[in-house]
Amino acid sequence: MGKKSEFTIVEQAVQTVAGFSAVLHTLQQQTILRGQSQSTLNSYIRQVALVSLHFGQLPEQLSDEEIAEYLTGLAQRPGSPSRSTFKHAVYGLRYYYRHIGQGKRAIALPSLKRELTLPVILNRSELRQLFKAPALLKHRIVLTLIYSAGLRSQEAINLKLADIDFERRTIHIRQSKYKKDRIVPLSRFMARGLRRYLAVEHPQVWLFNGKEPDGRYSAKGLSWVMREALKRTSIQKEVNLHSLRHSYATHLLEDGLSIVLS
Numbered sequence: 001m002g003k004k005s006e007f008t009i010v011e012q013a014v015q016t017v018a019g020f021s022a023v024l025h026t027l028q029q030q031t032i033l034r035g036q037s038q039s040t041l042n043s044y045i046r047q048v049a050l051v052s053l054h055f056g057q058l059p060e061q062l063s064d065e066e067i068a069e070y071l072t073g074l075a076q077r078p079g080s081p082s083r084s085t086f087k088h089a090v091y092g093l094r095y096y097y098r099h100i101g102q103g104k105r106a107i108a109l110p111s112l113k114r115e116l117t118l119p120v121i122l123n124r125s126e127l128r129q130l131f132k133a134p135a136l137l138k139h140r141i142v143l144t145l146i147y148s149a150g151l152r153s154q155e156a157i158n159l160k161l162a163d164i165d166f167e168r169r170t171i172h173i174r175q176s177k178y179k180k181d182r183i184v185p186l187s188r189f190m191a192r193g194l195r196r197y198l199a200v201e202h203p204q205v206w207l208f209n210g211k212e213p214d215g216r217y218s219a220k221g222l223s224w225v226m227r228e229a230l231k232r233t234s235i236q237k238e239v240n241l242h243s244l245r246h247s248y249a250t251h252l253l254e255d256g257l258s259i260v261l262s
Contacts, residue, residue, distance in 0.1 A: 013049035019058050023048070023096075030099055035179055047092025059096055064108065067093065071110060087112055119246035120237050127247065133232035139225045141197045142208055142217075146241060148190045150248040152176065153241045157217045159207040161198075166191055 013020045024045060031041040051059050054070060074086040090109050097106035122130065127147060134140045146156050155173050163172040169186040176182065186194075203209045210217030226241045237243075 009046055009053070010049045013052045017049075017052040017056060017058065020049070020052055023058060027096075027099060043088065044092040044095040047089050048096045051089065051093065059093060060100060060102060060105075064105070067109075120239050120243050121250045122235070122237065122239060122243060122247045124251070126233070126235050126237070129233040129235060130229055133229040134225065137197055137200055138208065139229065141193055142222065142225065143229060143244065144193060145190060147244040147248050148187055149184045150245050151184075152245060153219055153222050157206075157208060157210070157219060157222060160205055161203060161207055164194065164207065166195070 010024065014024060027041060027045055027048075031038065048059060051062075051067075051070060055062055055066065059067070071086060071089060074089055077085075090112060094106045094109050097103065097109075131140055131144050131147075134143065142156060145151065146153065149171055151173070155176050158174070158176075159171070163174065164186065165172070166186070169188070169191055171184045171186050173182045173184060201209070204215075206214075206216040208217040209215055210221055212218050223241060230239070
């Protein structure tokens with residue numbers, strides 16, 4: 001539903017704001033050439049579309065005073081969702097101005113202080129609850145794997161069968177953040193679980209099959225698995241998939257291991 005509304009906003013800008021279609025095409029090209037993710041483009045171009053629709057003009061055609069007025073309006077709306085909207089608008093405009101060669105305007109935008117909040121960590125009892133919650137073996141395995149190997153959600157859905165080496169008990173993570181590869185250990189317990197899963201599901205290329213056009217599992221579907229699993233537990237903490245990675249790192253430190261996560 002969310003993706004559909006975002007697409008509609010961009011489409012409205014294409015249809016009603018002169019020059020926006022060319023802007024969209026250029027940003028799509030730059031995203032590919034720079035090796036950035038499509039999700040990055042979707043997030044930023046939506047913000048550029050909102051600004052363009054608000055004024056009926058492209059951002060470079062607006063004065064600094066008009067941009068400041070627009071951002072002030074977002075920042076003054078009550079509630080944390082509006083603060084988030086303000087931050088995303090700044091990120092989107094900064095991204096856009098840099099792409100069109102207006103770096104000075106990007107720098108002149110409000111600076112955003114990072115909120116120094118500690119990540120929410122699940123304890124081992126809570127993790128056991130979570131991993132037992134899903135009815136489907138596939139869902140139990142994917143959540144357990146994300147935790148046991150300290151994976152990002154995108155890394156999990158990008159795994160292919162060939163990336164799992166049962167003999168060496170390793171997982172090959174390919175072209176993840178900053179386009180880097182890395183090897184992570186596959187525990188004996190997780191290896192047994194994966195073998196059982198493979199015997200039941202028989203995936204062909206991707207470790208976790210899904211409904212994406214290329215056959216892999218979707219990030220949206222994976223988030224749904226986490227939300228549904230949490231509903232079946234007594235966990236009250238505000239957590240998401242990335243909390244599993246934070247929990248993995250914390251438990252390694254608690255067990256006396258020195259780690260550096262890329």
